[in-house]
Amino acid sequence: MIKQRLFAQKVNFSLLKIAAWINGAALAIIVYFILSRGWRAISWEFLTKPPTDSMTAGGILPCIVGTFLLCLVTILIALPIGVASAIYLNEYAVQGRLVRLIRLGINNLAGVPSIVFGLFGLAFFCIVLKMGVSALAGGLTLGIMTLPVIIGASEEALKSVPQTYREASLAMGATQWQTIYKVVLPAAFPGIITGSILGLSRAAGETAPIMYTGAVFFTPDLPGSIFDEVMALPYHIYVLATAGTEIEQTRHLQYGTALVLIALVFGMNLTAIILRSRLRKKVRT
Amino acid sequence: MEIKMHTRGLDFFYGDFQALYNISIDFGINRVTALIGPSGCGKSTYLRCLNRMNDLIPGIKVAGEVKLDDSEIYDPSLDVVTLRRRVGMVFQKPNPFPKSIFENIAYGLRVNGVKDKSKITQVVEKSLKQAAIWDEVKDRLNESALGLSGGQQQRLCIARALAVDPEVLLMDEPASALDPIATQKIEELITELSSKLTIIIVTHNMQQAARVSDRTAFFYMGKLIEVNDTDTLFTKPDLKQTEDYITGRFG
Amino acid sequence: MRRQDIDKGVQSVFLLVALFSITALSLIMVFLFLEGIPIFETVSVKDFVFGKYWYPTDEPADFGIMPLILGSVYVTLLAGMIAIPLGIMTAIYLAEIASPRVAEIVKPIVELLASMPSVVIGFFGMVVVAPFLQKLFDIPVGLNMFNASLMLAFMAVPTICSISEDAIFSVPTALKEASFALGATHNETIIRVIIPASLSGICTAVILGLSRAIGETMVVLMAAGGAAMLPTSIFDPVRPLPASIAAEMAEAPFGSEHYHALFAIGVVLFVFTFGFNLIADYISHKFRQVGEASL
Numbered sequence: 001m002i003k004q005r006l007f008a009q010k011v012n013f014s015l016l017k018i019a020a021w022i023n024g025a026a027l028a029i030i031v032y033f034i035l036s037r038g039w040r041a042i043s044w045e046f047l048t049k050p051p052t053d054s055m056t057a058g059g060i061l062p063c064i065v066g067t068f069l070l071c072l073v074t075i076l077i078a079l080p081i082g083v084a085s086a087i088y089l090n091e092y093a094v095q096g097r098l099v100r101l102i103r104l105g106i107n108n109l110a111g112v113p114s115i116v117f118g119l120f121g122l123a124f125f126c127i128v129l130k131m132g133v134s135a136l137a138g139g140l141t142l143g144i145m146t147l148p149v150i151i152g153a154s155e156e157a158l159k160s161v162p163q164t165y166r167e168a169s170l171a172m173g174a175t176q177w178q179t180i181y182k183v184v185l186p187a188a189f190p191g192i193i194t195g196s197i198l199g200l201s202r203a204a205g206e207t208a209p210i211m212y213t214g215a216v217f218f219t220p221d222l223p224g225s226i227f228d229e230v231m232a233l234p235y236h237i238y239v240l241a242t243a244g245t246e247i248e249q250t251r252h253l254q255y256g257t258a259l260v261l262i263a264l265v266f267g268m269n270l271t272a273i274i275l276r277s278r279l280r281k282k283v284r285t
Numbered sequence: 286m287e288i289k290m291h292t293r294g295l296d297f298f299y300g301d302f303q304a305l306y307n308i309s310i311d312f313g314i315n316r317v318t319a320l321i322g323p324s325g326c327g328k329s330t331y332l333r334c335l336n337r338m339n340d341l342i343p344g345i346k347v348a349g350e351v352k353l354d355d356s357e358i359y360d361p362s363l364d365v366v367t368l369r370r371r372v373g374m375v376f377q378k379p380n381p382f383p384k385s386i387f388e389n390i391a392y393g394l395r396v397n398g399v400k401d402k403s404k405i406t407q408v409v410e411k412s413l414k415q416a417a418i419w420d421e422v423k424d425r426l427n428e429s430a431l432g433l434s435g436g437q438q439q440r441l442c443i444a445r446a447l448a449v450d451p452e453v454l455l456m457d458e459p460a461s462a463l464d465p466i467a468t469q470k471i472e473e474l475i476t477e478l479s480s481k482l483t484i485i486i487v488t489h490n491m492q493q494a495a496r497v498s499d500r501t502a503f504f505y506m507g508k509l510i511e512v513n514d515t516d517t518l519f520t521k522p523d524l525k526q527t528e529d530y531i532t533g534r535f536g
Numbered sequence: 537m538r539r540q541d542i543d544k545g546v547q548s549v550f551l552l553v554a555l556f557s558i559t560a561l562s563l564i565m566v567f568l569f570l571e572g573i574p575i576f577e578t579v580s581v582k583d584f585v586f587g588k589y590w591y592p593t594d595e596p597a598d599f600g601i602m603p604l605i606l607g608s609v610y611v612t613l614l615a616g617m618i619a620i621p622l623g624i625m626t627a628i629y630l631a632e633i634a635s636p637r638v639a640e641i642v643k644p645i646v647e648l649l650a651s652m653p654s655v656v657i658g659f660f661g662m663v664v665v666a667p668f669l670q671k672l673f674d675i676p677v678g679l680n681m682f683n684a685s686l687m688l689a690f691m692a693v694p695t696i697c698s699i700s701e702d703a704i705f706s707v708p709t710a711l712k713e714a715s716f717a718l719g720a721t722h723n724e725t726i727i728r729v730i731i732p733a734s735l736s737g738i739c740t741a742v743i744l745g746l747s748r749a750i751g752e753t754m755v756v757l758m759a760a761g762g763a764a765m766l767p768t769s770i771f772d773p774v775r776p777l778p779a780s781i782a783a784e785m786a787e788a789p790f791g792s793e794h795y796h797a798l799f800a801i802g803v804v805l806f807v808f809t810f811g812f813n814l815i816a817d818y819i820s821h822k823f824r825q826v827g828e829a830s831l
Contacts, residue, residue: 172449
């Protein structure tokens with residue numbers, strides 16, 4: 001009887017273990033294909049030259065610059081609003097209907113499909129606010145999409161600041177804002193940065209929100225400012241793979257661009273993961 | 286006895302739960318008053334009413350009178366920030382900020398608008414000396430306060446509280462997390478400080494109350510059972526309940 | 537100005553900023569409806585939602601999105617059949633069985649999978665999985681419902697896994713110990729105590745995972761095949777809602793019927809995910825585990 005039960009346990013645990021490693025296998029397979037077929041495309045030229053010959057040769061510099069510009073606008077809008085929202089929710093707000101409403105807003109914003117953000121950005125930023133298709137409109141769209149991630153991460157970081165810090169500061173006659181600004185925020189800063197990197201990495205890889213708000217197939221020159229339309233890494237992959245002039249002949253460019261994109265995104269993620277695990281160890285000691 | 290602070294008929298509620306019933310105590314100027322009683326008796330809650338630290342908890346309600354000198358501290362027109370500068374607090378566990386030793390002490394001055402550097406340096410030194418920790422830290426003022434021992438951290442926190450020149454100092458079991466030697470230092474410090482400050486200390490250690498305080502108040506189940514001169518309370522208490530507690534025959 | 541007054545001002549500013557999220561969400565709704573509703577001057581709501589033909593550029597045009605809705609629903613359900621067991625099993629493994637060292641490796645893997653840009657997964661489905669499926673099952677096109685579902689599943693797994701794991705992790709130790717003390721094996725404890733106790737969290741995880749899958753765009757745009765017809769097998773190409781919007785917006789002139797129809801699809805999609813989120817929100821609040829008593 002007990003043997004049977006332990007045997008069932010062994011079988012079940014093996015199944016669970018297999019399930020867990022299927023994820024690893026999926027990640028490994030995807031990364032393997034992108035890496036093995038993409039690395040040959042990578043060269044100094046690829047990273048520093050614009051595309052040539054109707055995008056069948058040359059590099060991806062404008063896409064890198066464009067993605068950078070989009071991320072810049074994203075973080076400039078999402079970080080201050082996100083951190084301020086988290087401060088309100090965690091430091092000032094009294095539980096009640098208003099807070100419940102704000103949280104409902106954040107949760108639902110997090111669930112809005114990326115293409116719907118794109119539709120909204122098109123109708124609101126590009127048309128109503130007359131920004132046109134630009135890094136600004138695309139970045140703002142991505143910024144709103146990233147907001148819930150940054151609010152969540154910042155709140156978690158604020159929660160991990162010991163309550164005694166706040167009490168000690170208030171007990172000395174500091175105002176609440178002085179307490180937040182001088183004691184709470186510095187202590188929560190690493191956590192907030194980690195969360196922001198994660199949020200930004202997601203924005204960098206998104207395609208649907210920028211398709212009709214910020215990114216275009218091709219620009220002859222590098223963007224001059226955030227008011228220009230831009231090329232972007234994720235959109236470039238989509239364009240080359242589905243609507244390029246020579247889809248089969250430019251496979252290596254597609255793989256190369258994909259490799260650059262996941263290197264960028266994974267790089268940001270690994271930085272954040274490592275930062276966070278260091279942080280946790282520090283907290284423990 | 287000249288009164289620095291007092292409460293009259295103080296009731297305190299967490300939501301529907303009444304934590305304090307009708308507490309009236311006078312705190313003499315430049316005296317040490319100890320609040321004793323078993324854990325959960327409301328002594329810490331009472332202490333936190335005196336600088337409105339309980340305001341941080343949602344859903345609380347306070348009724349009755351709490352006066353500092355002649356002003357009611359729960360008067361809506363009274364500014365809680367100014368109140369907390371005048372009524373300092375030292376917490377149960379040492380809680381230095383993750384900043385340098387110097388910045389920990391300077392913090393209170395900075396938030397209260399002092400900008401003059403030489404003044405700050407001067408006050409930091411004076412406060413650390415008052416808290417009897419100057420000799421131990423004077424060569425490493427720029428190092429993190431988190432590198433100090435527990436006893437040193439607590440004296441640092443006392444110095445930090447002294448830097449803004451409070452009139453009353455509330456201490457919530459300031460030595461409960463410390464070893465006996467560090468405890469002794471804190472107790473000596475309390476006695477010394479009492480020449481300039483009104484001190485109210487919560488402790489569960491009756492010997493400590495007997496050693497450091499002039500007056501002692503005994504709390505039980507949210508009620509004030511007895512308050513008297515420390516010598517009297519510990520030698521011939523008025524009530525049987527108090528006697529049972531101080532002789533250890535209790536709960 | 538006294539610093540106490542500054543403090544009050546600062547607090548009001550923070551409140552205003554905190555209202556930004558709900559404002560943004562409202563604006564999104566307003567603009568979707570504003571741009572979507574005009575299509576109902578041309579076609580009734582009923583014909584729009586239940587119409588079987590989607591030929592938005594024909595003369596006269598057909599605006600029936602049933603094939604798109606079914607495309608989305610089928611793809612999401614199929615993805616769910618893969619992602620739900622995989623995600624929950626991984627969560628149980630991480631929370632209950634894996635040693636801290638193994639968990640330290642598997643967790644980042646799941647997180648990296650979550651951070652994989654959707655366009656890369658769609659690309660992978662297109663150039664690697666599609667030819668593979670074509671050969672394996674001897675089918676005419678590799679870009680189909682099954683391919684898209686498979687890719688979507690791997691995008692939903694991290695969501696399902698991480699939220700379930702939190703739920704499993706927060707089951708009180710006292711419950712586990714009680715079960716062990718009665719002579720149950722770890723396996724039996726997981727099945728009979730831990731999973732029931734964390735069920736509401738797991739349900740929330742599943743709903744949010746499916747919500748993410750139904751709204752995902754690039755994967756279905758690139759790997760689902762894009763045919764706006766009612767599928768008859770899992771190897772038929774489909775055109776889910778987000779793929780339609782993304783593929784056609786470029787050709788739809790601003791202010792045209794087609795343009796408004798695409799926004800109306802956006803409304804439908806928004807309603808789907810909004811509904812999912814409200815349900816998840818309701819479950820996680822209503823059945824929030826309070827100590828051991830809720831089992």
